[in-house]
Amino acid sequence: MLKVNDINVYYGPIHAIKGISFEVHPGEIVALIGANGAGKSTVLRTISGLLRTKTGSIEFDGRDITKTEAHKIVNLGLAHVPEGRRIFLQMTVMENLEMGAYTQKVDSPKAYERIFHHFPRLKERRRQLAGTLSGGEQQMLAVGRALMSRPKLMMMDEPSLGLAPLIVRGIFEIIREINSRGVTILLIEQNANMALQTADIGYVLETGRITLTGSGAELLKNAAVKEAYLGA
Ligand SMILES: Nc1ncnc2c1ncn2[C@@H]1O[C@H](COP(=O)(O)OP(=O)(O)O)[C@@H](O)[C@H]1O
Ligand SMILES: [Mg+2]
Numbered sequence: 001m002l003k004v005n006d007i008n009v010y011y012g013p014i015h016a017i018k019g020i021s022f023e024v025h026p027g028e029i030v031a032l033i034g035a036n037g038a039g040k041s042t043v044l045r046t047i048s049g050l051l052r053t054k055t056g057s058i059e060f061d062g063r064d065i066t067k068t069e070a071h072k073i074v075n076l077g078l079a080h081v082p083e084g085r086r087i088f089l090q091m092t093v094m095e096n097l098e099m100g101a102y103t104q105k106v107d108s109p110k111a112y113e114r115i116f117h118h119f120p121r122l123k124e125r126r127r128q129l130a131g132t133l134s135g136g137e138q139q140m141l142a143v144g145r146a147l148m149s150r151p152k153l154m155m156m157d158e159p160s161l162g163l164a165p166l167i168v169r170g171i172f173e174i175i176r177e178i179n180s181r182g183v184t185i186l187l188i189e190q191n192a193n194m195a196l197q198t199a200d201i202g203y204v205l206e207t208g209r210i211t212l213t214g215s216g217a218e219l220l221k222n223a224a225v226k227e228a229y230l231g232a
Pocket of ligand 1: 011014016034035036037038039040041042043
């Protein structure tokens with residue numbers, strides 16, 4: 001479904017991504033884990049067309065999207081839940097969801113019901129301003145907004161960041177449920193433990209390079225991963 005082939009991404013003189021390649025197959029949950037500054041968000045921003053790679057290519061659903069504009073990539077079925085959620089705090093829950101649908105014109109009651117099925121809490125709070133939601137609810141809203149575009153692949157940038165452990169578990173349950181309904185997931189996390197428990201396949205990113213790959217279960221048992229990312 002997604003094929004990232006030898007991308008190199010720069011911020012001016014800073015070489016942030018150094019020849020990364022990986023694939024995501026339909027139906028999978030794939031996790032990219034790595035420390036702060038490893039380049040995780042840069043990889044997602046490049047896939048969604050917000051940054052450009054100097055080399056290589058990116059294919060989504062059989063098309064070359066290396067030079068495709070970001071809004072067109074969303075329309076092809078690739079959604080991005082950005083780091084820090086980026087919801088509109090002065091807008092209501094419903095208005096935020098509407099923003100997620102704008103490219104697709106799927107502003108129908110059914111579209112909202114689909115989201116509220118995953119997030120009954122958002123339904124109760126649909127007329128509330130997003131800024132008054134808890135951190136976990138804001139993350140749910142960010143995910144719900146991305147789902148409004150009916151993605152085939154949803155990329156999530158650190159969905160657990162800043163949330164209490166119990167809330168984090170809830171978010172990961174929702175990720176599994178969304179996946180079981182047919183949405184392929186590319187997940188980025190510093191919380192390696194939860195991410196690898198949830199993922200089929202994991203990649204470890206270190207200063208712009210992939211240094212390890214394996215099934216989520218294999219990486220959880222890997223000594224280097226344990227030492228660097230699992231605090232063991
Ligand atoms: N807008 C930017 N301008 C310059 N350097 C950046 C910018 N964004 C990120 N970087 C640098 O690129 C590297 C990777 O950053 P990032 O992808 O945000 O890492 P991660 O998401 O893994 O924490 C870091 O060294 C970071 O300082
Ligand atoms: Mg990041």
